[in-house]
Amino acid sequence: MPAGAQGDFSTLDAWLGWLETAHPVGIDMGLGRIGCVREAMGLRFACPVITVGGTNGKGSTCAMLEAILLAAGYRVGCHTSPHLLTFNERARINGEQASDAELLPHFQAVEQARAGLREPVSLTYFEFTLLAILHLFASRGLDAVILEVGLGGRLDGTNIIDADVAVITSVDIDHTQFLGTTREAIGLEKAGIFRAGRPAIIGDPLPPESMLRYGDQLGADLWLVGRDFRLQTIEGDRQQWSYRGRSVSHRALAYPALRGANQLLNACAALGALEALRDRVPVTAQDVRMGLATVELPGRFQVLPGRPSVILDVAHNPHAAAVLAQNLGSMGYFPFTYAVFGAMEDKDIVQIVATLKNDIDHWCLTDLPTSRAARAESLASIVREQIGMDGENPATQRSTAPDTVADAPATAGQPASGLALGGIGRSVKATPDEARSVRTFHSPALAYQDAASRVTENDRIIVFGSFLTVAGVLAHRRLQQH
Template sequence: MTTFPTLDAWLTHLESAHTVGIDLGSQRISQVRDALQVSFDCPVITVGGTNGKSSTCAILEAILLRAGYRVGCHTSPHLLAFNERARVNGAITSDADLLPHFEAVEAARLSLSEPVLLTYFEFTTLAIMHLFASRRLDAVIFEVGLGGRLDAVNILDTDCAIITSIDIDHTEYLGDTREKIGFEKAGIFRATKPAICADPVPPQTLIDHAGQIGADLWLFGRDFRYEGQAGSERQQWSYVGRTLRRSALAYPALRGANQLINTSAALAALETLRDRLPVSAQDIRLGLANVELPGRFQVLPGKPSIVLDVGHNPHAAAVLKQNLGNMGYFPYTYAVFGSMQDKDIAGVIKHMKAEVDHWCVTDLPTPRAASAQTVEAALREAGLTDGADSSVTRFASPADAYQDALKRASENDRIVVFGSFYTVAGVMAYRKSQQH
């Protein structure tokens, strides 16, 4: 059996050895799950959607931890280290915690009469499932990687499925309309189990699929909603569900206009599971006050104002634009921006161009990225010109682009680092290196 002494060696091996691409089908991974004998006695919550998945997972996790439960939370992708994908009781797992579970997945894979190939995401998700299953937890939360129906996370039978939002992304795998994508995402729903959809305008395909399989569909605006005044930091808001009302809640510590929808979806999930995972109003208040998630409209302290946001599709860019607009006046805004080539770059620019004056566009350290040249061409196409009040400059790395923006920005200006996870991670890694 192949085995490796370090987590990094495992991950490097998986990146190169298991290049099945995204093989659409869950049969292979289900065989390995059965060989591993992965199962959970505690409630399993799965979270899918286009944007807002990680925020919703973090909100659920924070509330459940405050209520004293032992919680496993899986999110992806990671920003700086793979270990961020697996948290147990709020703490990021160590390499030593993860290694035995990588070995267990490999042993289970090889134990099959015909060993199957697993993608990087499938292998690592199984390892994290195996880790959580070994820890006697009270609740586990799994973020879906891509779509839903054919995703690795969907081999678990969920006790409550949440879909945060549905927009056009990953069209080569999921389809090119919200109806097609909605059907793929609804694949995480289960018969008779709560199926929560936080998208205010859900595609009919999602509603139909929930009806066909007999899932208990909770729709935003019909079965649950929030009331209260968005926009004011000191305002309170209320959650209204089918049988529960939670009043006088503070805004979540995660900033941004869309976080009340994400929080409402999390509270709807907890309402459906209240017999097994009861939480008090105080648990919710403390959870919301303490929830943290790097890179999601994260405003760093100090001047110039620096915002980190992993928004990389038009839907996320529209939300980012709204959040930036709510921040008040800045003479100039500098953007550090890099993107994957399969993203709708023109659609992202369309939303952001009114908010950004100077664009520092960057290459990214992955073959899937669009080159800085391609991004610049899209900006020029959108009408961006160079002058005292606007510019487009190309850089070889997010760190180089960020340093240039820092040099040029005055302390009253603003720097927005957004786009791919690689863009935000590159700047976070550079900032960390400067702190030592």
């Protein structure tokens, strides 16, 4: 039981509930507090550790590394964040989520070490749970550990472990209040996971100069995409690609099972990391093929089976929105695209909407269950401004069509408000003047229900933005299926 806490801490939910308020703020950058507890726990790894940072593509790259190493027969631990539906997603051993029973002793070990310090410190939710998962991994005699950076790099909790190989997937503008407002500033923060004399794999084709300078001054072994390793494709061939590194080449590789235009770059960075570790965890071309063919990761341009097409994507910054727009454009023709969108208030929402406004016809905007989220009405104002829809124009007021829910009061099971052009429904063919709508809702589930009630089987629904947006829709669909 945590020092000073009361209640039953025999369940994982009890620990996680306590951690929600155990530290004064949710994000508290720095390695001092977590480093003290790590030392008290004696956390060390004999196996290679791969730490993956970057603005976008971290989770996908971790998933590919994990899948390839598992295909090669290695015992692998993989820590990612945040989770979509259950906390256990953050801790995978040999491809399986750790159970509550497996995790509990390691939460207790963290608390014992924390409370036993001469001057006890408090830890954030991320820091405490990261230590517990690292302690679990250290107890299992693994062959490799993969860590996804939570935020930035230099001051992120994962940086208490000296990575044998560091990977940076991409650098773009995000989390500016913590990392800076330019690519140069953000790149320098992300380069903080580099170590002297150890490989640093940079998968961004245009890395910030600050990152390269830091790596050179540190004495890291910089691997640059396009110089030290590269992907090669044949024009017109969307079935195969090749990897060429410093001393390893893999030809006739199938495209990764993860969909999206950026996934080849992520796969290339993953293979660069594995080439750098080839003396410790060698993999064959067949291991690579099997891993890329079987890799799975929910919420990364995930196209659900069935019709209408439903796409889930945790794109929540302008760079990810641009990739999402490219991916949507490659899907072919759909009469209408419905978007379920919710985002945190600190994101560049204007640029996200501007990037995707030409790909989306109907916006179902949602509140999210956190004080950090932008309100749906605020999102609606931005969308209306970007698409040229005047909120005061009578043509854009709430629809009175019987097949919409725009006029219903904001009660359970109903939208917070609705703004529609003409009341487009399942059986109504929209005219050009009725081709766009903006509606707001209290939850992702309600927003998704509205989109699903209006869409035809030839249309598509894209659920994107915060992890909480995708998680809300996934949870709703799971509930409906059961």
